[in-house]
Amino acid sequence: MEAVNLVDVLKLDRTQSKMATFLSCVLQPGHGIGRPSVSHAVVVIFLEFFAWGLLTTPMLTVLHETFPQHTFLMNGLIQGVKGLLSFMSAPLIGALSDVWGRRSFLLVTVFFTCAPIPLMRLSPWWYFAAISMSGAFSVTFSVIFAYVSDVTEEHERSTAYGLVSATFAASLVTSPAIGAYLSACYGDNLVVLVATLVALADICFILLAVPESLPEKMRLNTWGAPITWEQADPFQSMRKVGKDPTVLLICITVFLSYLPEAGQYSSFFLYLRQVINFSSATIAVFIGVVGILSIIAQTLILTVLMRTIGNKNTVLLGLGFQILQLAWYGFGSEPWMMWAAGAVAAMSSITFPAVSALVSRSADPDKQGLVQGMITGIRGLCNGLGPALYGLIFFMFNVEKMKFCIYNTVSLSIQKSLIPGPPFLLGSCTVVVAFLVALFIPENTEPPVVTCADAKDTSMLAGVHINTPLPGSDEDTPALTSDEDFEPLLQDSVV
Numbered sequence: 102m103e104a105v106n107l108v109d110v111l112k113l114d115r116t117q118s119k120m121a122t123f124l125s126c127v128l129q130p131g132h133g134i135g136r137p138s139v140s141h142a143v144v145v146i147f148l149e150f151f152a153w154g155l156l157t158t159p160m161l162t163v164l165h166e167t168f169p170q171h172t173f174l175m176n177g178l179i180q181g182v183k184g185l186l187s188f189m190s191a192p193l194i195g196a197l198s199d200v201w202g203r204r205s206f207l208l209v210t211v212f213f214t215c216a217p218i219p220l221m222r223l224s225p226w227w228y229f230a231a232i233s234m235s236g237a238f239s240v241t242f243s244v245i246f247a248y249v250s251d252v253t254e255e256h257e258r259s260t261a262y263g264l265v266s267a268t269f270a271a272s273l274v275t276s277p278a279i280g281a282y283l284s285a286c287y288g289d290n291l292v293v294l295v296a297t298l299v300a301l302a303d304i305c306f307i308l309l310a311v312p313e314s315l316p317e318k319m320r321l322n323t324w325g326a327p328i329t330w331e332q333a334d335p336f337q338s339m340r341k342v343g344k345d346p347t348v349l350l351i352c353i354t355v356f357l358s359y360l361p362e363a364g365q366y367s368s369f370f371l372y373l374r375q376v377i378n379f380s381s382a383t384i385a386v387f388i389g390v391v392g393i394l395s396i397i398a399q400t401l402i403l404t405v406l407m408r409t410i411g412n413k414n415t416v417l418l419g420l421g422f423q424i425l426q427l428a429w430y431g432f433g434s435e436p437w438m439m440w441a442a443g444a445v446a447a448m449s450s451i452t453f454p455a456v457s458a459l460v461s462r463s464a465d466p467d468k469q470g471l472v473q474g475m476i477t478g479i480r481g482l483c484n485g486l487g488p489a490l491y492g493l494i495f496f497m498f499n500v501e502k503m504k505f506c507i508y509n510t511v512s513l514s515i516q517k518s519l520i521p522g523p524p525f526l527l528g529s530c531t532v533v534v535a536f537l538v539a540l541f542i543p544e545n546t547e548p549p550v551v552t553c554a555d556a557k558d559t560s561m562l563a564g565v566h567i568n569t570p571l572p573g574s575d576e577d578t579p580a581l582t583s584d585e586d587f588e589p590l591l592q593d594s595v596v
Contacts, residue, residue: 361528
């Protein structure tokens with residue numbers, strides 16, 4: 102009897118051991134497929150935004166059917182609430198990821214960001230309400246950029262950020278066209294189902310395949326550390342960053358440049374459909390072409406520019422392209438003008454990864470999540486103000502009336518008597534101010550100084566290697582080397 106009980110106990114122990122091993126592989130940080138890499142971040146971003154890209158055509162239809170009289174205005178309000186919540190929550194989520202790891206918060210942000218997708222066909226009102234509320238967790242980019250900073254050396258980050266941003270563009274190359282085709286052939290219900298399945302695949306990928314990127318020693322040193330209100334308060338975070346003049350100038354540049362960009366993204370496809378009279382298929386092709394050009398710009402062209410003209414000048418060049426494309430959208434009234442301005446817009450997409458690299462260099466290794474969360478929070482604030490501002494300007498210039506007249510015989514005279522895109526012209530002026538502010542960003546951004554005695558410990562804790570001079574160069578010590586003079590992308594192998 103005792104032997105039987107002993108056998109049962111051994112079998113039970115083995116079963117529990119296997120279950121514990123399985124749960125540890127799935128739930129515990131530091132497990133997944135392979136070592137943490139940029140590839141994991143790329144897959145997470147691609148699947149999330151591919152799911153939303155599928156819904157481009159159905160969402161425009163549902164938005165117009167739900168709010169037929171004030172489509173632009175309600176679109177701005179919905180996106181505005183979402184952006185405001187993103188602004189309020191981004192620093193807190195970034196700070197928590199610095200303490201508890203990136204993987205858990207990747208799971209949380211992706212899950213709640215994609216949660217509204219099934220509601221599109223169930224209840225449009227609940228769908229738009231859920232989109233607004235999901236802004237509290239729609240900060241995947243801040244966690245992703247912190248993840249990338251954990252697994253890359255400092256001289257690789259600008260290209261790694263560009264690769265992540267290019268992946269965002271790549272997710273929009275084919276997904277709107279696929280969504281438009283499925284919607285035309287099989288209806289919107291199938292599109293929503295496919296988008297839901299893609300979102301579930303993203304969640305499963307994080308659970309099963311994404312390893313934790315935050316070094317274990319950093320988690321052990323900070324595990325259970327209290328998160329103060331100062332860390333969670335977005336305004337307090339900005340006041341802290343304001344103590345560093347360089348980061349302050351970068352943040353102002355981000356705000357002034359992304360404010361019109363956020364408004365443009367929230368209403369531009371609706372503008373093409375209602376004012377320029379693009380069909381759903383044409384919009385899908387437009388998104389695909391601009392997405393392909395953005396991928397090229399954010400990978401190959403960004404790498405060349407960072408190596409030849411430096412980080413700051415790359416930001417300035419991107420802002421210049423943004424000014425041009427916004428002005429073109431503002432004055433353009435013909436379809437070919439939209440296509441030409443779209444090509445320029447693809448070139449302007451190099452701005453954000455270049456800015457993210459500047460911010461990353463100015464932050465300590467253990468504060469990457471907080472700083473990237475602050476930058477994403479500023480973008481979230483712009484995602485609130487930009488759509489609302491664009492919607493209000495569209496309403497003030499009677500764009501709602503223009504879209505009802507676009508199919509009758511007097512539509513051409515009405516369009517030509519007004520500026521086709523007044524919000525885009527205002528956005529162009531805003532980016533001009535951002536360009537002027539960016540001119541004052543110092544040429545050389547000093548990295549944190551690390552002594553030789555602490556170099557080994559710091560690299561172990563933060564997972565960030567200290568830059569060393571190139572063989573044959575005139576640089577003697579890392580502390581005397583600036584990021585601009587070092588030409589970091591000469592050693593980059595991410596692309």
